Structures are given as structure tokens and as C-alpha cells.
Amino acid sequence: MHLLFLSLLAYTYQITFRRQEQQDERVHTSFKMGAIRVVPNKATRAVNLLRTIQHTHPPSCPCHSNPGHHHNHVAPAVSRFSERTSRRSYGTPQDPSHLKEYAFEMAASAIRFGPGVTQEVGMDLANMKAKRICVVTDETVDKLDAMRQVREALTREGLNFRVFNKTRVEPKDYSIKEAIAWAKPFNPDTFLAVGGGSVIDTAKLMNLYTCYPEADFLDFVNAPLGKGLPIERELRPLIAIPTTAGTGSETTGTAIFDLASRRAKTGVAHRNLKPTLGICDPLNTRTMPAAVKASSGLDVLCHSLESWTAIPFNERTPRPTNPMLRPAYQGANPISDIFSLNALRATVKYLPRSVRDPDDMEAQSEMLLASTLAGVGFGNAGVHLCHGMSYPISGQNPGKYRHAGYNIADAIIPHGVSVAVTAPAVFRFTGASNPERHIAAAEAFGVDISNVKRESAGEVLADALQKFLAELGDQPKGLKALGFKSEDLDELVEGTIPQQRVLMLAPGLAKELQQERDQLRRLFEDSMEFN
Amino acid sequence: MHLLFLSLLAYTYQITFRRQEQQDERVHTSFKMGAIRVVPNKATRAVNLLRTIQHTHPPSCPCHSNPGHHHNHVAPAVSRFSERTSRRSYGTPQDPSHLKEYAFEMAASAIRFGPGVTQEVGMDLANMKAKRICVVTDETVDKLDAMRQVREALTREGLNFRVFNKTRVEPKDYSIKEAIAWAKPFNPDTFLAVGGGSVIDTAKLMNLYTCYPEADFLDFVNAPLGKGLPIERELRPLIAIPTTAGTGSETTGTAIFDLASRRAKTGVAHRNLKPTLGICDPLNTRTMPAAVKASSGLDVLCHSLESWTAIPFNERTPRPTNPMLRPAYQGANPISDIFSLNALRATVKYLPRSVRDPDDMEAQSEMLLASTLAGVGFGNAGVHLCHGMSYPISGQNPGKYRHAGYNIADAIIPHGVSVAVTAPAVFRFTGASNPERHIAAAEAFGVDISNVKRESAGEVLADALQKFLAELGDQPKGLKALGFKSEDLDELVEGTIPQQRVLMLAPGLAKELQQERDQLRRLFEDSMEFN
Incomplete structure (x- = not known):
């Protein structure tokens, strides 16, 4: 495993380029990690091939002949550009989307x-010469030391600011629309978000829609629920x-909310949405109750694990x-890997300590750093099944489960709890797709991996996760403990299917819709109860 | 060592905060890594202390009582702000520069x-809706495939661009002034640099001085040679x-050049100088001759090693x-560490292969990635002795040494050669400052470190470096091989002294000027000849 890390940057990203030659004879050449691993004296030929793919037709592989075959959340936007770009970028008109x-x-x-x-x-x-600052927070944070520091700092500089403190925890489209409606007449030139992911995400969307005052709310929302522009x-x-x-939201271009009419979590994701600056102050996270620390930390854990195990960037279609x-959620890549694996190791080490002892x-400080590092990792690689499946879990909550330690009146399955509850089943399932990475992740949990076989990679990581959750304490041992019954499974599956933006990064998930449904159903079943 | 990496994020950054209490009784509390490592039940007190330091006087420790005692390249700028800020940020007027x-x-x-x-x-x-694009390159790169691709790409989009191809390799102040004079009447709204570090650095300065047309050239140049605004x-x-x-210049806010009148290398360094986007295409680095690959790669090696071993950020004074x-060169920190150590490992693994086999x-691809990763690392942590000492080596070149494989008429000690030639002596010297990091670096070179003692850390890393340089081939074994004689040592030392921006990050270097001179002289002496 030691070697495993040393060779981190050397991890294989197999790229297979195909070229339709004159006789429709296809040449397959393998490339490794952002570049090329071929017999050395073939490198010149490889480069010519690389150049050539810019100028030739896509392959006529039957698997690629059906445009609806692959899930593709950016398809609508791509099709808006492909004709124009094909004329400009390539010798002959073509559809590079495959x-x-x-x-x-x-x-x-x-x-x-x-x-x-x-x-x-x-x-x-x-x-920054800010003249009209919109400070976004929520009513809880507004009473904490973080906001006191912020008010003092802004007042000290004589700055003109107004505070919006009505952000909703786990925001809904309507709560975000209210926030936007508040911001538009103020017309801020700068935004400052002080809070958790709900606050930062709401601020991102206030910024977006005050800069696009004419846009419809669904214009930028991820396809297929929105237009994904x-x-x-x-x-x-x-x-x-x-x-x-x-959340790591201070580093990412992602904003997540509930689309109430569709009973689905979705969001907006684009690099231009990311904050200019994240100010990470470990003194600000001290006030989290232990239960919030635990579930926030489980979110970090899944950000790291999912981005580390997501399909490699060069397996993603279409090429933009x-x-x-x-997309920002582009699949695992050599730089996101560094962030994800470091964040995973730090979370395993420091999350239990931070929950146990305020x-x-x-x-506390290391967990804040880990959440930011994981944010850079998943913000540039993506998450997959745990997150995709978590949205209907939190959103449907048929048993009106209320997580212990959350001092709010409503039923709540915290986001971190809903992502972690499927993690053992998910990584048991994805293990076969890339055993080395799953074994490396298991080692981050302290597992002695010297005798682990590749075929047990998923199982070993799942066991390590279950043990970690049990030792962390106060975590539900499966969906049953959250109040789900077997008759809820269909709706969980149907609530997951729209999350194509993340499902497309899930290794091992079938492309065919009915197969995908069956796999998701099995994953939810396997998550009903564990040790 | 395995443990060493696993605990990367846990590396100790000792912060000692001091507080002048009512009775002038000083309380010393130790904090660890960006936060706090104290007996848990003392944490509340620690936080109070942290808050308190924002409001109290600096300590009267005798070591801090002499303003000229510490090297401080940002001092002129700091003093411009300190009075104003002290009134605003702190309860009572004070000088926080210590x-x-x-x-x-x-x-x-x-x-x-x-x-x-x-x-x-x-x-x-x-x-980006660019309307007037200034493409910066040099005459060599202008003939290569990279520039052909660029011209095609810009022409395809119907963009308005002009090419400046007179960039000088190892730029001088006058060559940069010529470039700025060329750019000003064109008044570009966007810059595109295509080339090595000399080209990218020149483009950064063309950008800076067209945005500050009224500024004097020395206004932004690093103090003490310039004003360091x-x-x-x-x-x-x-x-x-x-x-x-x-160079890694595609990711950094640094631009380096020779200030001809002072016979010194200096530059401009500020985050706002960094490019918007670095486009790293491994097909563009294929054309480097082997000797250029080797010396460029040695620059990456020293970027990694120096940023990894630089003083920790929280040992730097003054607090801004x-x-x-x-400053961008702020000392080692938990995020730069991740980049630096990964870049070091990749360079050790791939540089020899990339030089041996084009x-x-x-x-080739991994080395381009490593140079970019190292750029992020040193761009946010800094370099120290190898770089500080390299500038007079390259600049003075008393023996008119011309490095084999460089197809230019002039004498040249390539930048990478001039940084690597002192590296064994430098890390032998710095080893005692942080043995763990030097041992971790030695392990990156493949050294079995299981029985290495802390007191041998520098020696072991120096040996590993010498072996690496010898095996890389065609590298001078010391300054003597570059044509330096013992009578050149004084001038080398005097040429290094102005590099305070990097010397301030050198662990173990004396603060007192004569001691510092003596240490630098010994480092140059130790670099005259090695195995």
C-alpha cells in the first residue's frame, strides 16, 4: 500500500482512442494517465493519432450508435454547441458527443x-472596494460569534452591508427564490456567506440570479430537472x-436545494459559481453540537470516498x-485524487476525536481543513452513488425520523447521515470496478491490507466503513433504523434516477435504465440493515 | 516513514502566541498545526488567548525589540498600513509587525x-469575449507546433490577436521594458503566453504594467531592490x-528577471499576477532537447524540496x-505540503525517464504535471536557499560556462543547473531544522530510511541528491565544474544577500547579517565540488 500511494500520480487512467481509418478499419491504442503509455518507439505514431482524432469521424461502435444510450446531463447544452464547434474545430462536420x-x-x-x-x-x-455587501446567514448562525466577528470587521472598515438571515437549513427552491427576491432590489456588488452549506449554497444562487435577473429559475438548474445552461x-x-x-461549499461551484414540486434534490453546478475566497476559521466550527459534527464529518467522508472512486475523467462521455x-463533476483525475485521499485519511483520524471532545x-481544526480539501477533490471530480441515493432518503423520510442531537422541531435525516447510510452497500458494489482504490481506501481506515485479495476489495472497505460508523456512535445501522420499509424501496429508486449528474460517475452502474433501476434497488435493499 | 506520510496533515506547525498580561507576566501557550494542541480542558482558555492577541500589545521579548533584526521584505508596504490597521483592527495602537x-x-x-x-x-x-489579444512567445517557440496550434485555434474563432515573439530567454529588465512598450499602444484586453518561464513571466509583467501605465518599473519589484508595493x-x-x-509559472503569481544595473535576479510576486488559466498540454513539451528537459526538471526538484523544507508559515514574521x-511565499503549510511532496515523488520517478527517452x-506527461503541482506548492509556500543562491551563480558565470546541449551562442548556466548545484550542501545544512521532513524527502528518493537517525537527516538527503544528479547525467559536480574559483566566493555571497524574499524562508539561516554571510559562504564552499 505504501507503494500504492507513492504511485498515486501514476494511477492508470486508461484512455482508448479510436480512429476510423480509410478502410473503416479501427486502430485501438492505449494511453495511460493523461498521456501515453505505449511501446516507446510507437510514441510518434501515438501523437499523430492524437492529432488525427481532432479531424476524423467518431467510431461507429454499436454501443455508441444510440444517442440515448448513455446518461448525459449536459446533452442539451452540448447539442447547442456541437454543430458550430464541429465546423470550427474539426475538418468535417461531425458529432463528437460520443x-x-x-x-x-x-x-x-x-x-x-x-x-x-x-x-x-x-x-x-x-x-475589493465593495460598496453594497449582501451578508447571507441563518438565524442560528446570526447569534454566534462568527457573525459577531463579521459585523465587527465590516463596521470597523465602515462598509455598507445588509444581513439576510432567513436562509433555510436544507434549502428549498421557494426559500431560495425568497432570498433572491430579497437580494434583487438591494443589488449587491459583493456577497458574503457565513454559515454551513445551506447558507453558502443559497448565497451562490442569490449571486447567480441577481447577475442574470432575466433568467428563469430552472435555466441553470441541472438537467434533466432544469435546463442545465x-x-x-x-x-x-x-x-x-x-x-x-x-460541505466544502466554500471551494466548489455547486449549490444544492430541494425542488419541492418534483420532490427531488437538485442544484446548479458550474465553475463560475464558486466563491472568490473561502475563509476557514477553526474558531467558527467549535459551536457545532456533537451530532452536527458527526453528520457533517460523514459528508466529508463520503465526498472523499466517492470522488476517489468515481469513474476516471477520461472514461466520461461526451467530450465537451x-x-x-x-462539467466540474468530471470524474477522478490525478489532482483531485491527491485532495480526496488526503481528506479521507484526515477524516478517519480526526472525525471521531472531534465528535468525542469539543x-x-x-x-476540530483538522476536520475543517479536511472538509475544505475534500471540497476541492469532489468539486473537481464529483460524487456518485451515496450522494445520488441520499437525496430521496432525506427528502422522503416516510417515518418522520428525527436525528438525535438536532435541536429542531421538524423531522430530519441530516445530509451526512443519509449519505453514510448507503456507503457500506455502495462500496461493496463498486469494489470490483477498481479494487486498488478500494483497498487503498480500506487502508486509510487502518485495515491491514497485506493479504486482501482484489476480489474482496469492496467487502473489505464496506466492513471498515461499518466498523467506523459503529465506533463513531449514534449512527443508524441502515435504512430500517431511519424508518424505511420494503414498500418504500420503489420510491427511493425513482427518486434517485433523476440524479444523472452524479450517477453518470458511478463505477459499475448499468447504462440501461431498467438494469440501473434493478441495481439501485439492490443497493437500497442492501442498505436496509447492517452491523 | 509510511506513518510519516499518513500524518502529513498532522505535521507540527508550532505556533507560540504571546500575551502581555496585566502584570507584564507573559503566558506562553503552544498550538499545533493551524490550530491548537493543548491539554483539552485548557482549550477554552486557549481560544480566549487567541481572541486576546487581537487586542493586546506585542511582547517585549528582547529578540523582537530591534526592528531591523528580522529580515522582512514586505516591511515597507507593511509600514504603510500598520498604523491605519492597528487603529481599526486592534483595541489600542500598536506595531503588530513582530x-x-x-x-x-x-x-x-x-x-x-x-x-x-x-x-x-x-x-x-x-x-471570455476577448477583443484584443496579446500573444506572447519567443522566436524559438513561435516556430513550434504549440504556436501553430495557437494560431489555428485563434484564427478559427475569428479572434483579433497580435503576436509578440521577442521575449528574451532569462529576461532582463530592459527586455521586459521593451515588451511592455510594445504592449502599451496595443492595449490588449487579454494576454496569452505560450512558452517557458521566461515567456510567461514576461507576459505577467506586460499585463501588470499595462494595467498600471503610470507606475514606475520598480514600484512592484520585490524589496529591497524595488519598492515591493x-x-x-x-x-x-x-x-x-x-x-x-x-517553471510552474502557469500557476504562480511570480515573475523573475535580471535587474541588469544591479547585476541581480529579482522579480515581482503577488497573487494578483497569477494567470487565470494554465493550459498544460503534454504534446507541447515533447520538443524540449534532453538537456533542457533535465535542467527544467531539476528546477521542479528544487521547487518541491525547498517548499517542503521552508520554514512553516506560522514561524514567519511579521503577521500581515x-x-x-x-506574501505568496508564506512558508510551508498543510496544503502546499501535499503538492510539494507529490511533485517531489513524481520528479524522482519520471525525470530520469523523460530525459532518457523522448x-x-x-x-513527459507526468513531468509536466509534476512541474504544475510543484508550482502550486512553491507558489504558495516559497523557495529558499537553492533559489536564492542560484541567481548570482547564473548571473555571474565568471568562467563563461556554456551548458552542453543548449544550442545558443552565449555562455549559459541554465536556471535548473544553478539551483541543483548547491542542493546537496543546502539540504545537508537545513537537515537539522526539521529532520523528519528531510528524512521523508530522502525516502522519496528511494532511500531505505528505517535506520536513519535524526541527526543524519541532512547528510542522507544530500547523498541521495548527489546520487540522483550523477545518475541523471551531464550535470556539473559542483561550482568548480561550472568555472567558479575560490576568489569568486565573496561575490557569490554578496549576490545572494539581496534575495531576502527567499532567504527569510530558509530554515537555520542566521538573522544577523555577518553570521548569514558566513553561512552562505560555507554553503558556496561546500558546493564547489561533490561526488
């Missing part, structure tokens, strides 16, 4: 990290100050016809 | 990576396409009084 990806892009907010660093935000805003305009600066160690269309400031 | 840093900030350009990805740049510029304006978008795997004054596309 080609696999060949590149990846990493983008993250600037991150400032340190105890007490919240106090600098006034100077940042003054440096790319964000072409530069948005206004947004500074995010997280008060939980979980314009770099603007390259005064263990090292653990 | 406080240690308590936070770090990570910022990097977006990075797109993939073979053939150069062709996307036309669409990027069209997406911070860059407050947002510059125009700059896309960088590297054609060498070395405004976040705008936090058709080993995997190695």
Missing part, C-alpha cells in the same frame, strides 16, 4: 485558513466563511465541444 | 491538463500555455496587517 474526454480541469476558490482569520474579512471587502457571465465576488466542517461545457482543537 | 503569522492562504490558477488541449484556447478566449488592481485575464516542464500583504510519453 468521444471520451481527454482532459481535466481543476479550479478552486482561494482558501485562507487560520484561527481567528474571520476578522480579516472587513479588510478583504475594503480591498452553462454560466457564461462572471458573477459578483462571493466570500464564504464556513461554520461547519462538512467547448471547454465551458466541461475541546480537542487540533481535531 | 507578531508571527497565524494563517495561510492558498491560491492557484485554474489548471487544464490533457494531450491536445492547446486547441481549446481559441474557444476559451471567445468565451502590493498589486491592488485586478489585472487583465492571462492564459498561460507552458512549453517546458519546469492586511490580508493583501500576506518517446516515453508517460514520463
Whole structure:
């Protein structure tokens, strides 16, 4: 395993390029990790092939002949560009949407990290010459020290700001629309979000729709529920100050909410949505109750594990016809890997300590750093099954489960709990797709992997996860404990199917819809009860 | 060592906060890594202390009582802000310039990576609605495939661009001024740099001084040679396409050149100088001659090693009084560490292969990725002695040494050769400052470190470096082989002293000027000849 990490950057990303030659004879050449691993003296030929794929037709492989065959959340947007780009980028008109990806892009907010660093935000805003600042928070955080520091810092600089504190925890489309309606007449030139993921995500969408005042709310929402249009305009600066160690939203271009009419979680995802700066102050996460720390931390755990095990970027289709269309959730890549694996190791080490002892400031601080690192990882690679399946779990909650330690009146399955509850079944299932990565993940949990066979990779990681959850304490041992019954399974499956943006990154998931339904049903069944 | 990596994020960054209490009784409390490692039940007190330091006077420790005692390249700028900020940020007027840093900030350009990805740049510029594009390159690169791809991509999109191809390799202030004079009347709204570090750095400065047309050239140049003013304006978008795997300039806010009148290398360094996007295309680095690959790769090696071993961010003084004054070269921190150590491992593995076999596309590609990762690492942590000492080596070149494999008429000690030649002596010297990190670095070179003692850490790493250089081939075994004699040592030392921006990050280097001179002299002496 030691070797495993040393060779992290060397992990194989198999790219298979196909070329339709004159006689329709196809040449298959294998490339490795962002580049090329062929017999050396064939490299020149390989480069010629690489150049050639820019100029030839896509393969006529039967698996690619049906446009509806692959799930493709950016399809609507791609089709808007493909004709134009094909004329410009390629010798002859063609449809490159069946080609696999060949590149990846990493983008993250600037991150400032340190105890007490919240106090600098006034100077940042003054440096940015902000004249009308919209501070976004919620009623709970508004009473905490983080917001006190923020008000002091902004007042000290004599800045003009207004506070919107009506953000809803687990935001709905209507709560976001209310926030946007509040922001539009104020017309801020700068946004400052102070809170957990719900606050930061709401602020991102307030920013988006004040910069696109004419847009329909569904224009930028992920397909298929929305139109999934790319964000072409530069948005206004947004500074995010997280008060939980979980979402990583301070570094990502993702904003998640419930689309109430469709009873589905969805969101907007585009690099231009990401904050300008994330200010990570470990003094701000101290106030989380233990139960919130635990579920936030389980979100970090799944961000790391899912992005680490997502399909490689160069297995994703379609190849975007314009770099603007390259999704942020692009699959695992050599840079996201570094973030994801480091965040996983840190979470395994520090989450139990941070939950157990609120005064263990090292653990609190390391968990905030881990959540940010995981944010950079999944923000540029994506998540898959745990997240895709979590949305109907949290959203449907047929037993009106209310998680212990959450001091709110409503029933709630916290996001982190809903992602972690399927994790053992999910990684047992995905293990076969990339045993090395699952074994590396198991080792991060402290498993002695010296005698683990490749075929047991998923099982071993699932066992490690179950043990970790049990030792963390107060976690439901399956969906049954959350109040789900077998008659709820169909609706869980149907609530997951729209999450194509993340399901397309799930290794081993069938492309055919009925097969996919069957696999998801089995995953939910396997998640009903565990040890 | 395995454990060493697993605990990467846990590396100790000792912060000592001091508080002048009512009776001038000082309380010393130790904190660990971005946060706090104290007896748990003392955490509340620790937090109070943290808050308190925002409001109390600096300590009167005698070591801090002399303002000239510490090297401080941002001092002129800090003093411009400190009075104002002290009134605003702190309860009572004070001089916080003797406080240690308590936070770090990570910022990097977006990075797109993939073979053939150069062709996307036309669409990027069209997406950015660029109307007047200044393409910066040099006469050599202008004839290569990279520039052919760029011209095709820009022409395909019908973009308006002009090419400046007179960039000088190892730029001088006058060559940069010529480039700026060329750019000003064109008044580009976007810059595109295609080339090695010299080209990208020149483009950064063309961008800076067209955005500050009224500024004097020395205004932003690093102190003490220039005024070291911070860059407050947002510059125009700059896309960088590297054609060498070395500089990492596509991700950093640094631009380096020779200040001819002072016979010294210096530069401009600020986050706002960094490119918007780095487009890393492994097909563009294939054309480097083997000797250029080797010396570029040695630059990557030293970027990784120096940033990994630089003093921790929270040992740096002064604490900036405004976040705008936090230097990019801020010392090692938990995020830069991840980049630096990964880049080091990749360089050790792939540099020899990439030099040996130009058709080993995997190695070429991995070296380009490593140079970018190292760029993010040192761009947010800094370099120290090897780089500080390299500038007079390359600049003075008293023996008119011309490195084999460089097809230019002039004498040249390539940058990578000049940084690597002192590396064995440097890390032998710095080993005692942080034995764990030096041992971890030695292990990255494949050394069995199971029985290495802490006191041998520097020696072991130096030996590993010498072996690596010897096996890489065609590298000078010391300054003597580059034509330096013992009578040149004084001038080498005097040429290094102005490099305070990097020397301040050197662990173990004395603060007192004569001691520092003596240490530097010994380092040059120890670099005269090795095995």
C-alpha cells in the first residue's frame, strides 16, 4: 500500500482512442494517465493519432450508435454547441458527443485558513472596494460569534452591508427564490456567506440570479430537472466563511436545494459559481453540537470516498465541444485524487476525536481543513452513488425520523447521515470496478491490507466503513433504523434516477435504465440493515 | 516513514502566541498545526488567548525589540498600513509587525491538463469575449507546433490577436521594458503566453504594467531592490500555455528577471499576477532537447524540496496587517505540503525517464504535471536557499560556462543547473531544522530510511541528491565544474544577500547579517565540488 500511494500520480487512467481509418478499419491504442503509455518507439505514431482524432469521424461502435444510450446531463447544452464547434474545430462536420474526454480541469476558490482569520474579512471587502455587501446567514448562525466577528470587521472598515438571515437549513427552491427576491432590489456588488452549506449554497444562487435577473429559475438548474445552461457571465465576488466542517461549499461551484414540486434534490453546478475566497476559521466550527459534527464529518467522508472512486475523467462521455461545457463533476483525475485521499485519511483520524471532545482543537481544526480539501477533490471530480441515493432518503423520510442531537422541531435525516447510510452497500458494489482504490481506501481506515485479495476489495472497505460508523456512535445501522420499509424501496429508486449528474460517475452502474433501476434497488435493499 | 506520510496533515506547525498580561507576566501557550494542541480542558482558555492577541500589545521579548533584526521584505508596504490597521483592527495602537503569522492562504490558477488541449484556447478566449489579444512567445517557440496550434485555434474563432515573439530567454529588465512598450499602444484586453518561464513571466509583467501605465518599473519589484508595493488592481485575464516542464509559472503569481544595473535576479510576486488559466498540454513539451528537459526538471526538484523544507508559515514574521500583504511565499503549510511532496515523488520517478527517452510519453506527461503541482506548492509556500543562491551563480558565470546541449551562442548556466548545484550542501545544512521532513524527502528518493537517525537527516538527503544528479547525467559536480574559483566566493555571497524574499524562508539561516554571510559562504564552499 505504501507503494500504492507513492504511485498515486501514476494511477492508470486508461484512455482508448479510436480512429476510423480509410478502410473503416479501427486502430485501438492505449494511453495511460493523461498521456501515453505505449511501446516507446510507437510514441510518434501515438501523437499523430492524437492529432488525427481532432479531424476524423467518431467510431461507429454499436454501443455508441444510440444517442440515448448513455446518461448525459449536459446533452442539451452540448447539442447547442456541437454543430458550430464541429465546423470550427474539426475538418468535417461531425458529432463528437460520443468521444471520451481527454482532459481535466481543476479550479478552486482561494482558501485562507487560520484561527481567528474571520476578522480579516472587513479588510478583504475594503480591498475589493465593495460598496453594497449582501451578508447571507441563518438565524442560528446570526447569534454566534462568527457573525459577531463579521459585523465587527465590516463596521470597523465602515462598509455598507445588509444581513439576510432567513436562509433555510436544507434549502428549498421557494426559500431560495425568497432570498433572491430579497437580494434583487438591494443589488449587491459583493456577497458574503457565513454559515454551513445551506447558507453558502443559497448565497451562490442569490449571486447567480441577481447577475442574470432575466433568467428563469430552472435555466441553470441541472438537467434533466432544469435546463442545465452553462454560466457564461462572471458573477459578483462571493466570500464564504464556513461554520461547519462538512460541505466544502466554500471551494466548489455547486449549490444544492430541494425542488419541492418534483420532490427531488437538485442544484446548479458550474465553475463560475464558486466563491472568490473561502475563509476557514477553526474558531467558527467549535459551536457545532456533537451530532452536527458527526453528520457533517460523514459528508466529508463520503465526498472523499466517492470522488476517489468515481469513474476516471477520461472514461466520461461526451467530450465537451467547448471547454465551458466541461462539467466540474468530471470524474477522478490525478489532482483531485491527491485532495480526496488526503481528506479521507484526515477524516478517519480526526472525525471521531472531534465528535468525542469539543475541546480537542487540533481535531476540530483538522476536520475543517479536511472538509475544505475534500471540497476541492469532489468539486473537481464529483460524487456518485451515496450522494445520488441520499437525496430521496432525506427528502422522503416516510417515518418522520428525527436525528438525535438536532435541536429542531421538524423531522430530519441530516445530509451526512443519509449519505453514510448507503456507503457500506455502495462500496461493496463498486469494489470490483477498481479494487486498488478500494483497498487503498480500506487502508486509510487502518485495515491491514497485506493479504486482501482484489476480489474482496469492496467487502473489505464496506466492513471498515461499518466498523467506523459503529465506533463513531449514534449512527443508524441502515435504512430500517431511519424508518424505511420494503414498500418504500420503489420510491427511493425513482427518486434517485433523476440524479444523472452524479450517477453518470458511478463505477459499475448499468447504462440501461431498467438494469440501473434493478441495481439501485439492490443497493437500497442492501442498505436496509447492517452491523 | 509510511506513518510519516499518513500524518502529513498532522505535521507540527508550532505556533507560540504571546500575551502581555496585566502584570507584564507573559503566558506562553503552544498550538499545533493551524490550530491548537493543548491539554483539552485548557482549550477554552486557549481560544480566549487567541481572541486576546487581537487586542493586546506585542511582547517585549528582547529578540523582537530591534526592528531591523528580522529580515522582512514586505516591511515597507507593511509600514504603510500598520498604523491605519492597528487603529481599526486592534483595541489600542500598536506595531503588530513582530507578531508571527497565524494563517495561510492558498491560491492557484485554474489548471487544464490533457494531450491536445492547446486547441481549446481559441474557444476559451471567445468565451471570455476577448477583443484584443496579446500573444506572447519567443522566436524559438513561435516556430513550434504549440504556436501553430495557437494560431489555428485563434484564427478559427475569428479572434483579433497580435503576436509578440521577442521575449528574451532569462529576461532582463530592459527586455521586459521593451515588451511592455510594445504592449502599451496595443492595449490588449487579454494576454496569452505560450512558452517557458521566461515567456510567461514576461507576459505577467506586460499585463501588470499595462494595467498600471503610470507606475514606475520598480514600484512592484520585490524589496529591497524595488519598492515591493502590493498589486491592488485586478489585472487583465492571462492564459498561460507552458512549453517546458519546469517553471510552474502557469500557476504562480511570480515573475523573475535580471535587474541588469544591479547585476541581480529579482522579480515581482503577488497573487494578483497569477494567470487565470494554465493550459498544460503534454504534446507541447515533447520538443524540449534532453538537456533542457533535465535542467527544467531539476528546477521542479528544487521547487518541491525547498517548499517542503521552508520554514512553516506560522514561524514567519511579521503577521500581515492586511490580508493583501500576506506574501505568496508564506512558508510551508498543510496544503502546499501535499503538492510539494507529490511533485517531489513524481520528479524522482519520471525525470530520469523523460530525459532518457523522448518517446516515453508517460514520463513527459507526468513531468509536466509534476512541474504544475510543484508550482502550486512553491507558489504558495516559497523557495529558499537553492533559489536564492542560484541567481548570482547564473548571473555571474565568471568562467563563461556554456551548458552542453543548449544550442545558443552565449555562455549559459541554465536556471535548473544553478539551483541543483548547491542542493546537496543546502539540504545537508537545513537537515537539522526539521529532520523528519528531510528524512521523508530522502525516502522519496528511494532511500531505505528505517535506520536513519535524526541527526543524519541532512547528510542522507544530500547523498541521495548527489546520487540522483550523477545518475541523471551531464550535470556539473559542483561550482568548480561550472568555472567558479575560490576568489569568486565573496561575490557569490554578496549576490545572494539581496534575495531576502527567499532567504527569510530558509530554515537555520542566521538573522544577523555577518553570521548569514558566513553561512552562505560555507554553503558556496561546500558546493564547489561533490561526488
